[in-house]
Amino acid sequence: MHKILTPIAAILLSSTALAAPPSPTGYDIVEGLTTEVGQRLAGTEAEAHARDWAVMRLKALGFANVHIEPFDMPVWVRGTESAEILAPYPQKLVLAALGNSGATPERGISAEIVGFPSLEALSAAPEAAVKGKIVFVWHRMTATQDGSSYGTYGPIRFAAPTIASKKGAAAILIRSVGTDHHRVPHTGVTDWAKGAKPIPAAALSVPDAEQLERILARGKPVSLHLTLTPRMTGTRQSGNVVAEVPGTDPTTGIVLIGGHLDSWDLGTGAIDDAAGLAITTAAAKSILDGPRPKRTVRLVWFGAEEPGGFGGEAYAKAHGGEKHALTAEADFGGDKVWSFRASFAQPKSALRDTLATRLSLIGVQPLSGEAHGGTDVGPMVQKGTPVIDLEQDGTRYFDIHHTADDTLDKIDPAQLAQAIEAWSIMLRTVVDTDDTLAPLPPRKGEE
Amino acid sequence: MHKILTPIAAILLSSTALAAPPSPTGYDIVEGLTTEVGQRLAGTEAEAHARDWAVMRLKALGFANVHIEPFDMPVWVRGTESAEILAPYPQKLVLAALGNSGATPERGISAEIVGFPSLEALSAAPEAAVKGKIVFVWHRMTATQDGSSYGTYGPIRFAAPTIASKKGAAAILIRSVGTDHHRVPHTGVTDWAKGAKPIPAAALSVPDAEQLERILARGKPVSLHLTLTPRMTGTRQSGNVVAEVPGTDPTTGIVLIGGHLDSWDLGTGAIDDAAGLAITTAAAKSILDGPRPKRTVRLVWFGAEEPGGFGGEAYAKAHGGEKHALTAEADFGGDKVWSFRASFAQPKSALRDTLATRLSLIGVQPLSGEAHGGTDVGPMVQKGTPVIDLEQDGTRYFDIHHTADDTLDKIDPAQLAQAIEAWSIMLRTVVDTDDTLAPLPPRKGEE
Secondary structure, three states: OHHHHHHHHHHHOOOOOOOOOOOOHHHHHHHHHHHHOOOOOOOOHHHHHHHHHHHHHHHHOOOEEEEEEEEEEEEEEOOOEEEEEEEOOOEEEOEEEOEOOEOOOOOOEEEEEEEEOOHHHHHHOOHHHHOOOEEEEOOOOOOOOOOHHHHHHOHHHHOHHHHHHHOOOOEEEEEOOOOOOOOOOOOOEOOOOOOOOOOEEEEEOHHHHHHHHHHHHOOOOOEEEEEEOOEEEEEEEEEEEEEEEOOOOHHHOEEEEEEEOOOOOOOOOHHHHHHHHHHHHHHHHHHHOOOOOOOOEEEEEEOOOOOOOHHHHHHHHHHOOOOEEEEEEOOOOOOOEEEEEEEOOOOOOHHHHHHHHHHHOOOOEEOOOOOOOOOOOHHHHHOOOOEEEEEEOOOOHHHHOOOOOOOHHHOOHHHHHHHHHHHHHHHHHHHHOOOOOOOOOOOOOOO | OHHHHHHHHHHHHOOOOOOOOOOOHHHHHHHHHHHHOOOOOOOOHHHHHHHHHHHHHHHHOOOEEEEEEEEEEEEEEOOOEEEEEEEOOOEEEOEEEOEOOOOOOOOOEEEEEEEEOOHHHHHHOOHHHHOOOEEEEOOOOOOOOOOHHHHHHOHHHHOHHHHHHHOOOOEEEEEOOOOOOOOOOOOOEOOOOOOOOOOOEEEEOHHHHHHHHHHHHOOOOOEEEEEEOOEEEEEEEEEEEEEEEOOOOHHHOEEEEEEEOOOOOOOOOHHHHHHHHHHHHHHHHHHHOOOOOOOOEEEEEEOOOOOOOHHHHHHHHHHOOOOEEEEEEOOOOOOOEEEEEEEOOOOOOHHHHHHHHHHHOOOOEEOOOOOOOOOOOHHHHHOOOOEEEEEEOOOOHHHHOOOOOOOHHHOOHHHHHHHHHHHHHHHHHHHHOOOOOOOOOOOOOOO
16 A cells, blocks of 8 residues: 555655655564563563563654653552352353452352443442442443444443442442453453442353343343452552654654553453554654654553553653654544544644645545544643544454453454554654744643 | 345245244354353363253253263363473463373473474384384464365374373473464364373463463574363263154154264363354254254254264264254354255255255355264264355364354354355255155265
């Protein structure tokens, strides 16, 4: 695809400079990180190993100023986990504890299940219906190209455990917030609101959740034995890995891009988020290998995104005072970019038009609405940094997200190459634009 | 589909009688058995529970002579199982012991990995290359409509463990004999040849096998810690569940059909083989609900197929002396029938032509070559019983086969209904045919 496009792209990019051809950097990074490091849970030795791997690889690629910026964070680790229906139809279920889940005693607990089809139904339930029971919440999440169904159904993971805890539930099981039908549960953090005691909280795989739903539909009381022994291990070190392509004019501000280095512990974090590292690194490499940019590109492989965006917070604390011209994050898998959104101070600008024209060449259309960045660059976006979202196709993202199935084979090299090309075009455009990329007013209350 | 075809089918079936419309019996059986019983490993309490469920359901459907025929068998059960690469890239791998696997000590074993791309490469390896090591055999199995790739790659599971054992290997890991890319390993029996000591033997999920293959390709020595604690529990009881549709003329011989009631322990056995029970039972029910057949239909839900066809052997021992006109088995999932093969004493016959004409109406074409039945009816086929194979589409069968993913959601109700229709047409044709269905010469050495 690149070879066919080059002549056209050459015309359109002639006012600045050509994006360098996509290097093999992208797929190599996903392959190397997932093979030689594997899972890299935030705050663990595996994540530290991943940082060393990152420094080695980023230096070898020729980036400047490669270094680790450490920070501390609380660390949650998985224990044993099992669930078995005791009555009316004895059988084991496959599940995974949610990040920050409380623990059962070593020998587990047995209790009756009370089921709810939605977060709203659980919220509306009287305390007496829930107290001492194991809550089960299911849902009907389906796949969407823009990933918007995660916004609709994600709160079942984020918020339902707190609601169940406040009503006195013994534990909570949710149907995995996922769109596949495999026996691979989807983990992810849950957030305990102030005053909510952490209770055991886990996600059933989708087939197991449907099985439990069918069993409940038989109308007989359902009892379950649940064992979950995760624990908080206290404060540990994580860190961000930083690399740069120095610009010729520091007064024009930094272009901050990146993804996150940590993964959940069940898979090897290929789509979440070795792919994002690959895309942003390959795009930065295309700048490094091309004419020297006006603006500095700062590439960050953020630590500890999954448990709550600790890397992004640490970055904003350390660098929030520096002038940032723009930020963008890749944390939505390795599939193709199909659209983009930009939040600039000016609703209309030559820069926006140029981006639209150049990106449309490879099938990427402009969308209206606000860009958000991602969890890692979110604090900088909140401060008013202009931001571009290159929207990747999320149709199969939540089939794999936060599961043991997040492995290298889920990467489609052709789609990854397209995403790298889109990022390379965007990046070359913004590092050299004459647009001042003035800051926006700070945002409120957005993560 | 049925309503559209009925007028045409009516003309073609007018010489005998119409197949009754497909009843809801099919999907209901898969749903009920997988939900209310779940996994049903041969020789365990779960399989006994499944037999009780079967008797209850078959009686409720109105079949005659519903009863259990018990038999004894040796029982293997899974223990704990884990694998962890120690060097050069420490990480856990997902695997499942093969049926009849030997055990490691409780604390596991650590050894170097020696990898082979095929069974042939392992066979050719000198003993010194294997002795004391953990053998790893991979392969490139891909999906096939007729399931023939299982014939090509299946021996990696059946035979490689014996070869590794005879060369003094400490253990063997194989790439799952499966065509998916999920972290759900494919179990299944391995056969220890005479004189081969059972060693620990397990299947890695396909993504894990590919990961190990990549790591080996780095060229550094790879060491692994393996723990597998399965055990033989001694002799236990299994059994076949038998039900009949009595025919008007016992001298014309029995038509024996069925599938198997036991499943592997990882999934709930929806495609393997609740689907086969559903298809054959719904077809038998169409005979029960139609005009009384000339031949008796004997429907058997065989026990203990997976560990080695114990139910089929017990059946042949008990009933081999009775006159059987024909046999057919459904043990290849719940997807549509696309072709059929028949082994009759006469290579050309009016019966064969009638079957071809009637089945072609619903997209089922005749194929040349021998029919084989399946493991359960295999001993009767060996004795010379005429046999028809209704070939189901196996394209996705080995994505799911013998894994935790073998669950209800993998059943496509529309394809299941087509398979039931094909079986109903075939069964109505053979129960009433004037063809004598003379026995064939006994076969040699076929399972």
